Amino acid sequence: MIKIIKNFIKRILNQLFKKRGHIKLGIYGPPNSGKTTLANRICKDWLGEEMGAVSKIPHETREVQVKEKITIKFKNKELSFKLIDTPGITTRIDYEDFLKYKISEKKAKERAKEATRGIIEAIKWLEDMDCVIVVLDATENPYSQVNITIIGNLAARKIPVLIVANKIDLKKxxxxxxxxxxxxxxxxxxxxxxxNNMEEFYESLYRLVK
Amino acid sequence: MLTLQFVPYDEIEDLNSDQRIRKLLRMVKDEKIVLMQGRLKPEEETNLIETTMGGINRTFKGIEMCTIYPEEKGIEILGKLRKGMAQFLVGHREGITIIGPANIIKEIRRDPNKIQLLTTIPSPRKRKSVKSKSVKKVKRRK
Known part of the structure; x- marks a missing residue:
């Protein structure tokens, strides 16, 4: 009898441990809010390498990018997760908007097409997430419908959310x-x-995943 | 000409999520700004974005969307329960949803208390020239 109880507890603990190691942590937000910059910062801090390219042109990340395992050790705590960086979500894409950044029409059209596909992919990934970091540009109006839709959706799915107000180095x-x-x-x-303020971020992240 | 199309909740109540989204998008693609009574469910909103992205082409650049509904701040637990029950029985009738084509609505600025629809100006160049003409006239008068 004792053996059965022991095995049962062991199995539960194993499952918990296994689940912890495979927590899927998604990074969502509107375009150009700094999602990949944050993903790069996390990867640089704990893996010593970057995750993806960043650019001033919106929709630089047009495919979901995954870092299989990141382990952070912070203030005697350890946390492992799979980091998923997603393309910025928006309700409109016009290739002409990319022309402002002096890229060719052909490339702009290609970028627009890839960006629409990326958004669809990012939305599809939503249901797989265990926790999500929503990255918002702190210099922009937060009351945008895209922000409200992303956060409302995560709340409806009961996925824990941490909101990161990025770009605090800017005056605005x-x-x-x-x-x-x-x-x-x-x-x-x-x-x-x-x-800046990454210590507080990691503490909040730990609280989120816990 | 700008067309505003009102969609009462009764009109979408019996439709499933896909049908609702298709109906709304059809109107938006007809270059109408839709004022819908109530709001979509959160998962319908993301489906709407997904479907919109799938439909983007040379002429259709996407949508702008905004939902306004009474804030839940200060509502007691009992009130929230009552509201949840009402939503379950009669649907998300509270509030209003605005959806329009991105080639007409440039931006929707939303604050907690106000909404501004910024639409595309048909001929900004003409406006500039009008302005410069009026300046010249003033100079001549002087």
Missing amino acids: AKIKKVEAAFPQYDVVGVSAEYG
């Missing part, structure tokens, strides 16, 4: 506005590019 950044827009969520302000 307003973390309080982001906090006011989503009062029921944990909001942490960071500058993924310069690594």
Whole structure:
């Protein structure tokens, strides 16, 4: 009898441990909010390598990118997860918007086509996520429908969410506005590019995944 | 000419999610700005984005969308339960959803208390020339 109970506990613990090691942590948000910059920062901090290319041109990430295993050790705590960086979600894509960045019409059209495919792929991945970091540009108005739709969707699926107000190094950044827009969520302000406030971010991340 | 099409909730109530999305997108592709009573479910909103992305081409550049509904701040647990029950029985009738084609609606600026629809200006060059003409006239008068 004792043996059966022991095995049962062991199995549960094993499952828990296994699940922990394979937590799928997604990074979502609108285009150009700094999702890949944050993913790169996390990867650089804990793996010593970057995850993907970043650019000022929107929709630089047009495919879901996965880093299989990242282990962070922070303040005597350890956390392992699979990091999934997704293309920026938007409701409109016009290749002419890319022409402003001095790329050829052919490339702009290609980029637009790939971006639409990337958004569909990102939405499809939503249901697989265990936890999600929503990256918002703290210099932009947080009350956009895309932000509300992403966060509302995650709430409906009961997926834990951490909101990152990125680009706090910029003067126009307003973390309080982001906090006011989503009062029921944990909001942490960071500058993924310069690594500002990453300690608080990792603490919040640990709370999120726990 | 800008067309606003009102869609009462009764009109979409009996449709399934796919049918709702198709109906709304059909109107938007007809270059109408849809004012829908109530709102879509969160998963319908993401399906709407997904379907929109699948339909983007030379003429259709996507949509702009905005939902306004009464805030739940300050509502007690009992009130929330009542609201949840009402939603379950009669659907998401509260609030209003605005969906329009991206080639007409440039941007929807949303604050907690107001909404601004920024539509595309048909001929900004003409406007500029009008402005410069009026300046010249003033100079002549002087």
